[in-house]
Amino acid sequence: MAEVRKGFYWDTESLIVVGLFTALGKAASLLVALLGGGMNPVTLLLKNGIATALLVVMVARVRKFGALMLYTLVAQVVSFLMTGGIMVGTLPLYLLGALVADALIALCGGYRKLWAVLLGVAIYDAFGRLIGLAMSFLMARENIGMVGVGAVIVAFGYLGCLLVGLPCGAKFVKELRHAGIIREL
Amino acid sequence: MRALSVSSEALDIRTRLLLSLVVSGVSIYLSGTGPLLALGAATLLYVLASGRYKVILVAYLAVCAMMALTVGVILLSFKIGEWFAAGTSWEQGVAMLKPALLGNFHTPFLRMIPALNVLLAIGLDFSVQRFVGAMKSLHLPRVALVPLMVFCRFVPEFIDVIRQLRDAVRMRGFSMNLGAALIHPIQAIRLTVVPLTVRTLRMADHLSVAAEMKRVGYAKRPTQLLALRFRRVDFAVLAVAACLLAAICAWQAAIPATPYGPSAMKSDQQQEAAHE
Numbered sequence: 001m002a003e004v005r006k007g008f009y010w011d012t013e014s015l016i017v018v019g020l021f022t023a024l025g026k027a028a029s030l031l032v033a034l035l036g037g038g039m040n041p042v043t044l045l046l047k048n049g050i051a052t053a054l055l056v057v058m059v060a061r062v063r064k065f066g067a068l069m070l071y072t073l074v075a076q077v078v079s080f081l082m083t084g085g086i087m088v089g090t091l092p093l094y095l096l097g098a099l100v101a102d103a104l105i106a107l108c109g110g111y112r113k114l115w116a117v118l119l120g121v122a123i124y125d126a127f128g129r130l131i132g133l134a135m136s137f138l139m140a141r142e143n144i145g146m147v148g149v150g151a152v153i154v155a156f157g158y159l160g161c162l163l164v165g166l167p168c169g170a171k172f173v174k175e176l177r178h179a180g181i182i183r184e185l
Numbered sequence: 186m187r188a189l190s191v192s193s194e195a196l197d198i199r200t201r202l203l204l205s206l207v208v209s210g211v212s213i214y215l216s217g218t219g220p221l222l223a224l225g226a227a228t229l230l231y232v233l234a235s236g237r238y239k240v241i242l243v244a245y246l247a248v249c250a251m252m253a254l255t256v257g258v259i260l261l262s263f264k265i266g267e268w269f270a271a272g273t274s275w276e277q278g279v280a281m282l283k284p285a286l287l288g289n290f291h292t293p294f295l296r297m298i299p300a301l302n303v304l305l306a307i308g309l310d311f312s313v314q315r316f317v318g319a320m321k322s323l324h325l326p327r328v329a330l331v332p333l334m335v336f337c338r339f340v341p342e343f344i345d346v347i348r349q350l351r352d353a354v355r356m357r358g359f360s361m362n363l364g365a366a367l368i369h370p371i372q373a374i375r376l377t378v379v380p381l382t383v384r385t386l387r388m389a390d391h392l393s394v395a396a397e398m399k400r401v402g403y404a405k406r407p408t409q410l411l412a413l414r415f416r417r418v419d420f421a422v423l424a425v426a427a428c429l430l431a432a433i434c435a436w437q438a439a440i441p442a443t444p445y446g447p448s449a450m451k452s453d454q455q456q457e458a459a460h461e
Contacts, residue, residue, distance in 0.1 A: 008327070010327070012401060015327070016331065016335050016393045016396060018335075019331065019335025019336045022336050023343055028381065030344070030347075031347050046370070046373075046374075054378075077329070077333060078333075081316075139296055140293035140296075146293055149255065164370075164374075168378070172378075172379070181383065181386050
C-alpha cells in the first residue's frame with residue numbers, strides 16, 4: 001500500500017481542469033486550422049481568439065494563484081513534444097511572464113474579479129508572444145525578413161486575442177457563472 | 186532493417202527526449218552551413234533507422250511546402266509595401282533579399298531539419314503509456330504529472346468530440362468552414378466553442394470526482410505499470426551522439442563568425458557607401 005499524503009494547495013480538480021483545457025486548446029487550434037485552411041487572417045484571429053477565451057474560462061474556473069504558471073508548465077511540455085526541444089530553453093521566461101500575470105491578477109483584486117482575470121490574460125498573452133518572437137529571431141537571425149513576417153503574424157494573433165478572445169471569454173464566464181458551472185464566489 | 190531500428194523496442198523514450206532537447210539546442214547554436222548539414226545528415230540517419238520511410242517523406246514534403254510558403258510571404262510583404270507606398274518597395278525588397286538568397290538565407294531552414302528529425306524519432310513510435318511511464322520515472326511533481334496525464338489521455342477524446350460536433354452542426358443545417366465563419370463569426374463561435382467549453386467543464390467535474398475516489402496523485406510514489414530501463418543501446422546511442430555533437434560544435438567554433446541581423450545590414454550599407 002503506497003503512502004498517502006493530505007493537504008495539497010493544488011487539489012486534483014484544479015489539476016484536471018488545467019490538463020483538460022490544455023488538451024482542449026490544442027484540439028480547438030487543430031479544428032480552426034482544419035476549417036480555416038491554414039495561415040490566413042481570419043484563421044489567425046479565430047485561433048488566437050478561441051485560445052484566449054478558453055484561457056479566461058480556465059483561470060476563472062481554477063481561481064488560484066499560479067493557475068497561469070501551471071498552465072504554462074503543462075503547455076510548454078506539450079509544445080516540447082509537438083515541436084521538439086527548441087522551445088524548452090524559453091520555459092523560465094514563459095514562467096516569469098505567467099508569474100507576472102498571476103501577480104497582476106492578485107494585485108487587481110483577485111481571481112473573482114473578471115476584469116482582473118482579463119487583464120492578467122492579456123498581459124500573459126503579450127509576454128508569451130514577445131518571447132516567441134525573440135525565439136524566432138534566434139532561429140532565423142540570419143534572415144530578418146522572416147522575423148519581420150513572423151512579427152506581423154504575431155501582432156495579428158494578439159489582435160485576435162484582444163478583439164475576439166477577451167470579449168468572448170468575458171461573455172462565456174458570465175454565462176457559465178449564470179448557469180452555475182463556474183462558481184460565483 | 187526493422188530489427189536494427191531505433192524504435193520503441195530498442196531505445197528508451199527518455200533517451201529520445203534527451204536527444205531531441207540537446208540536438209535542438211545545438212542547432213540554435215550552429216550557424217555554418219557545413220555543421221548544420223552534418224547535424225541534419227546525422228539526425229536523418231537516426232530517424233531513417235525507424236524504417237518509416239513513407240511518413241518521413243510526407244513530413245519532409247510538408248516542411249518543404251511550409252518553407253516555400255514562408256519565402257512567398259516574404260516576397261509578398263515587399264510587394265504589399267510597394268502597393269501601399271509605406272514600407273519597403275519591391276525593388277528595395279528584392280535588393281535586400283538578393284544577398285540573403287545568395288548568402289545565408291537557407292540557414293534558418295537548415296536549422297529546422299535536425300529539430301524535425303529528432304521530433305519525428307519521438308513521434309513515430311509515440312505511445313501514451315510509455316510517455317506517462319517516462320514522466321513518472323523522471324519523478325515529476327504531482328502538479329505537473331496529473332495535468333500531463335490528463336492531456337495525453339484526452340486529446341484523442343476531444344478530437345472525437347469535435348467530429349461529433351461537426352456532425353451535429355451539419356444536422357442542424359449549418360456549415361463549418363471558413364466562409365461560414367467569415368459571414369457569421371459569432372454564430373460560428375456559438376456553435377463550436379460554447380458546446381466544447383461546457384462539455385470540458387462537465388468532463389472536468391466527472392473526472393475529478395473519479396480521481397478523488399481513486400486518490401489519483403496522492404501516493405508519494407506513483408504506481409508504474411510499465412517499468413522503463415536504460416539499456417546498453419541507450420548508452421551507446423547517447424555516447425555516439427555526444428561525440429558527434431562535440432565534433433560538430435568544434436567545427437562550428439572553427440568557422441569565423443559572420444554578422445547577422447541589423448548589424449549585418451548596417452555593415453553592408455556602410456560597405457556600399459564606402460564603395461560609392
